[in-house]
Amino acid sequence: MPPEERSSEAFDETEEVFANNLDSTTNGHLPVNEKVFEPEVEYDETFEDPPFLSIMSAYLCLFLLVMFGHIRDLLRSWGFDKTMDTSEFGNKGFVPLYNDFEAFYTRNVYQRVLHYWCHPLAGVPGANIEIWDRKFGSFNENIRLQDTKRNYLNIGSYNYLGFAENNGRCSEETIKEIRSRLGTTTASPRSELGTLKIHEELENLIAGFLGKDACLVFGMGFATNSMNIAALVDDGCLLISDELNHASLILGARLSGAKIKVFRHNNMKHLEKILKTSIVEGQPRTRRPWKKILIVVEGIYSMEGTSCNLPKIVELKKKYKAYLYVDEAHSVGAMGKTGRGICEHYGVDPADIDILMGTFSKSFGAAGGYIASNKDIVAHLRKESHAQVYSSAMSPPVARQILASTEAIMGVDGSGEGQRRIRQLKENTRFFRTELQKRGYILYGELDSPVVPLLICSIARLCAFAKTSLANGLAPVVVGFPATPILGARARFCLSASHTREQLQWLIDLMERCEPVLGLKLSSRHKQKANS
Amino acid sequence: MDGSDYSWAAKAGDVFHSYYEIPFYHLIVELALVLFIIKILMSKSTGSPGDETPLTEKEMQKLIAEWTPEPLVPAGAADTEPPVPVITSKVGKYVTVNGKECLNLATMNFLGMIGKEEIEDAAVASVQKYGVGSCGPRGFYGTIDVHLLLEEKLAKYMECEEAIIYSYGFATVASAIPAYSKRGDIIFCDKEVCYAIQKGILASRSTVFYYNHNDLDHLVELLEKQAVEDRKNPKKARVTNRFLVTEGLFVNTGQITNLPRLIELKQKYKFRIFLDESYSFGVLGECGRGLTEYYNVDRRNVDMIVGSMEFSLGSVGGFACGSSFVIRHQRLAGQGYVFSASLPPLHASMVIKAMDYFDKDLFSKLINNCKIAHEALEAIDTITVTADPLSPMKHIRLIENNSEEALREICNLARDNNLAITVASYTSTEIFKKEPSIRLTVNTELTEEEICSSVKLIEEVIHQYTSPSQDISEDS
């Protein structure tokens, strides 16, 4: 039975127009100039290495940390140092559970600075946040929450469009959903008795929003990647992945059993070379031709702020008959004139991308992920995806939040609020990026990317930055090795439509004030420009 | 001075001289070796196997033009899609499926938490305070105070040092296993474990030995075999971690693991135990603490207990608990924890509220219902029932001509008679193929009469399905 017939026959409520005033036949597709977007920009990106002196100091700092770590470990083994007790209940004579470098690093480096992460929030992760104070015992053990809290400017949450809110239409709708519609959860997977009406409504809306035929939603963004790739490629297939792909994509690739080849970040020459030699050589050892080739990239890379060179990738994909999987976790909602993501940003027809994946935990202020594609692929996933068959369906309140925020982005709620936020985000991003660049900081990523990593280089400086910011009421994200390369320690600012120009100006002023102590202006290009 | 200089020169001379002494064939062999190595290196760098001359650009283009990939998914999947029942009401004791109001014996709402007004109130209050999403992973401003509260509450309830929560039930055990078990380590695992464990093991890239379902003698056999290997290679054995991963209550069979025997074996063979209690937490044991309480064993003997908040707790997400020494590691190494947005605070608030309902009467009511259902089902002679009497999940299979289509049809017939039951769904990629079954789920909301009449109805629809002609003759 064709699916269209099924849904109308199953029960007549789908005949109605959905709550968003789109009837089920139009599927919410884009009007008039269907699907094909005007490109907003050409592909452009900058990278700059830190100066030599910074590199040396970063290495020196790491060397000292590791040396002190070894001394500590030695003292621990002699029983002088009682911190980080590594004994286990029972289990005498077992092989030690942890014995690698990772554990050493956690114990001796991360543990010393762990108070810069995992801040407990006391409310909405909006532009201003309240964080509970914490007390730390010796060597940062025994963390105790205090009953005092302080206000910070939040520049760390992935709240691109500011939908992390506890008032307004989205949360009202969510509350209505809990109280009088579908309740809280299902306790059943989609393929058993967990498919709710709201899931179909949401899938229709998202498919229409992205200009795809069909869509499937999942309860967790991470799992959307890690559990679906295996249903697309398997043994005898080749998966070509960008070296900086998110952990969920790497895990999904590994679970699929396909051969994995990695190309250098955004390096199209390298990608083409791999495509070419792979097809020519076929599978290793057997030399049989590959069953299929899947290229996996991200729209915006969350640690680099860079976007993939989509026009070129689509060109290569067509030339070499590969399939393309784009993870739009950070770009959907945040990029493009109307928030339709990286395709719209580069003016690429969404039909050219086989699988559009994205998450709802960022721009939509909810949780979960989606896969939008053609009808066959979605039907196949519905049957074979582990996330559909074995794990609980997306909960109704979360689904309602996504529906309401997508409606706002698409403008069907009639308030124009979504469009205003998209514009605001873009303005904020451009303002912030140009201001920082002008002042000589090294930023990664392109002009319109709301993820703004600021290269700091050494771990010590990174911690100094975190400390000063927190003391001054700014809550930034700082990341270092092992999440980044050893020399790539960085602060990451995630801009939001809910930031005001004053807040951003305040932030820039704060950095300017702290510059004499921190010395974060590492760009030598900038200096050259200033001199000439 | 002179002397030492002389000896230097003499030594160099000796070396030089020794080359003259080497037989000629020796030099030839060495030369051949060097050439051979160079050849290997060269062939690797050009990458063309066997054939010395690399392909020309034209030949490559031809190969590329000739290559036709398979379609990404088999064509026509959309046309053969089986209809999925669609729900238009809350999924509590009753549920509206395809427009028909049914008594719900299909979803795993064991303790009837879904639909409780106070829990809904907690969810609403949470939305009003925190919004819906947390907009970040736990490390980066995604930790909300309710997460910490919930972790503390879970740890306290389970009498453990520490608990950690994940935003998705499936991802919990699938992330926890590879956080500890690495390539080269060994995992012993039951054949009937749920899919999440299978994926976790695959992600860890460890060596895995599957033992027959609940057959601990077979496990001992495998352990002994490994012990022999270890004696052969003690150096490797000293760095190889061993884990035993199993479920407390198997979702695929409804059976219960013999935990005391496992703990005995643990000390002898020195493996760590990871116990997945997704389906037994809030079900087994006097206070719902799961298998360790049911058998009354020291919980510290189990190195990690993994639970789900999606079934008995009626929310979303999962948790792992145990000693701080073990659990803390996941805060940096549990992939689904580190690299994913944290649990929406409303779901955390719901669990906190739901745990207030935990009490002995509730659990004994559930166990009682499970026993009633089991007895009633066993009395039907056209089906087999696979489950422990204490399990709230009962797998029903037709004795004759058991097939997925038949079971689906039976479910549809039951639905027409206002009873919601479901076929247990599996993907085609299960490591050990599953026999199709109807998974009937019992919960605390049901009364004895409701259970008995539902079972009776099931018997009738099975009868109706297997011998439809008889119905007609009865009518006439």
Ligand SMILES: Cc1ncc(COP(=O)(O)O)c(C=O)c1O
């Ligand atoms: C590229 C990418 N994919 C997937 C995810 C995971 O999404 P979620 O946080 O919704 O699980 C993330 C989140 O950090 C991401 O950056």
